[in-house]
Amino acid sequence: MERYNSYIIEDWWRHNGIWDREQASCIPVEDFDGETQIYLDATDEWWDSLSKSERLEVYNTFFNEE
Helix, strand or coil: CCCCCHHHHHHHHHHCCHHHHHHHHCCCHHHHCCCHHHHHHHHHHHHHCCCHHHHHHHHHHHCCCC
């Protein structure tokens, strides 16, 4: 994807499970001792800290569209 599309990218992130979030964020899920909600909150905090261009880069890398 060439330009940031908030509907597509934000929807993709919101619907990711822990394994997709681990792949996209490189934050290891095992560091959270099975605490799924804590992991989801931590990866949401990471996601919220990214700029739109960084989010687009994460999305493209995840789908190998770069």
